[in-house]
Amino acid sequence: MSGSLWMPPGAHPDTLPAVPRQRTAPSWARPDPLDELAERLSDFIAAAVHPDEIAALLESDGLSDDQIRERYGVKDSFALAEELYERVERRHPEPDGPTHDPWRTGLLGCLLRGVVFALPGLGYVLGAPFLTGPRDDFDLPAGTVPLLAGALVGWTWNQGLAHRAYSWLGSGDRGAARRSLLLGAPAGALLGTLLSLAVAGTTHPSALAFTAGQSIYLAAATVLLVLGRERSLLAALSPMTAGAVLTLVHPLPDAARLVLLLGSLAVVVLLGLREVAPPKGRGAVFDLRLPPRGRDKPQGTSSRQTTMGPHPLGSLPYAVFGLATGTLVLHTALGAAPAAVALTLSMGPAEWLLYRFRSATLAGLRSSGTPRAFRRTTARTVAECLAVYLAALLALTLTTGITGVHLAGLLLLGVVLWTGLLLQSFGAVLGTTTICCVAALAQTVALVTHTGGPHWTGLIVHATAAVAQTALVCALLGRVTAHR
Incomplete structure (x- = not known):
């Protein structure tokens, strides 16, 4: 019938025709999930130098292995990550405008820190009359053992304290950093003084007083250096420095020496206290406790970081590293005292070269297209920075007149110290601490047991540690993920 809807025989007039089922597309017509993921993450994948960077991104997105x-x-x-790395062509788009380099720093500031590290050595020139007396049981000058004990305790404690304070500063909580310094610095000074007294024996009281002053200075100077007050510390040491230089020309009375020493020490302590003192003003309270959860949280930090802070045991390897490297330096200084001065002054160029290395590897991440190319760039940068540092150390050492085996051992120790600081700056502190501890223990045992000549023993120990740490640097820092 015209105008009527045709229905199959037996169908009810009110029944609608069945809707046909949608057919499933064949597998060859469906999009590949890997292609979709590669397209979505193409910009990041294209700029990645190693598949591990992509794996880190996938894990941060919450993808579990079961889901994958x-x-x-x-x-x-x-x-x-390896599959995605193979599917996307490498490309490194240049950023708009100048590239941000957080590791760029001035050479002058680093050299200033090196000078500040070395100037306290002039205090021993002024304090020489207070360290007189018969040689001790180890055939060392009077007061040497307490001084060495106090110095080792100071280097150990203050290295760990500095790491803890820097950890607070890195999380954005400057108040917590100051609290840790306010509590930790006096504790370190007291510990150093007590240990010096424990090993004093028949040491003269004036030498013990000098040792106590040394411990107090190390604690106060750590506060100023951590909080970036190198210029203030340099100004505080100026009277003592001038007195020591004048003493080399014309001997000063003991009273004048004492005034210069105590005056500089008092200024350093007062400056340190000013940096960590409670805030002034009505109602201002300096709470030594950690802030409660969720209050006064610095921007960019989690509640757990603000409440708990860095774990104290996290600073232990850095403290042990300070003890090990301090022991190695003391062994070298006992063989040739000017070597310690050269090493201390070289810490300025060493610090600047650490920044240069980080800056160069950041540029290498942008310019390298493959992991192998980045490893080559890193190895070349390590060699260049190490060569510059050794040239600076050599120039400083030659002014002291050190030659021969002493010079070779000092340069090898310089390699150990610089590579150790480099590894430490990347958080690889356990490896370098282990190597330095073994080297320090070996050299100490050789000295106590009179095994071999001390100069040749130091040369062998330093050479072995230098090779081990250089290999560790190449193995760890050649990986792209260590620099992200």
Whole structure:
């Protein structure tokens, strides 16, 4: 019938025709989930130098290995990262405007820190009359053992304290850093003084007083250096420095020496106290406790970081590193005292070269297209920075007249110290601490047991440690993920 809807025989007039079922597209027509993921992350994948960077991104997005196996058919995030790395062509787009380099720093500021590290040595020139007396049981000058004990305790404690304070500063909580310094610095000074008294024996009281002053200075100077007050510390040491230089020309009375020493020490202590003192003003309270959860949280930090802070045991390897390297330096200084001065002054160029290394590797991340190319860039940068540092150390050492085996051992120790600081700056502190501890223990045992000549023993120990740490640097810092 014209105008009527045709229905199959037996169908009821009110029944609608069945809707046909949608057919499933064949597998060859469905989009590949891996291609979709590669397209979505193409910008990041294209700029990645190593698949591990992509794996880190996948894990940060919350993709578990079970989800990866179900969605993409590969066993884990690393296998997926390698697959994505192969599918996307490498490209490194240049950023708009100048590239930000957080590691760029001035040479003058680093050289100033090196000078500040070395100037306290002039205090021993002024304090020489207070360290007189018969040689001790180890055939060392009077007061040497308490001084060495106090110095080692100071280097150990203050290295760990500085790391803890820097950890607070890195999390954005300057108040917590000051609290840790306010509590930790006096504790370190007291500990150093007590240990010096414990090993004093028949040391003259004037030498013990000088040793106590040394411990107090190390604690106060750590506060100023951590909080970036190198210029204030330099100004505080100026009277003592002038007195020591004048003493080399014309001997000063003991009273004048004492006034210069105590005056500089008092100024350094007062400056340190001013940096960590409670805030002034009505109602101002300097709470030594950690801030309660969720209050006064610095921007960019988590509640757990603000409440708990860095774990104290996290600073222990850095403290042990200070003890080990301090022991190595003392062994060298006992063989040739000017060597310690050269090493201390070289810490200025060493610090600047650490920044240069970080800056160069950041540029290498942008310019290298493959992991192998980045490893070559890193190895070349390490060699260049180490060569510049050794040239600076050599120039400083030659002014002291050190030659021969002493010079070779000092340069090798310089390699140990610089590579150790480099590894420490990347958080690889356990490896370098282990190597330095073994080297310090070996040299101490050789000295106590009179095994071999002390000069040749130091040369062998330093050479072995230098080779081990250089290999560790190449193994760890050649990886792209260490620099992200």
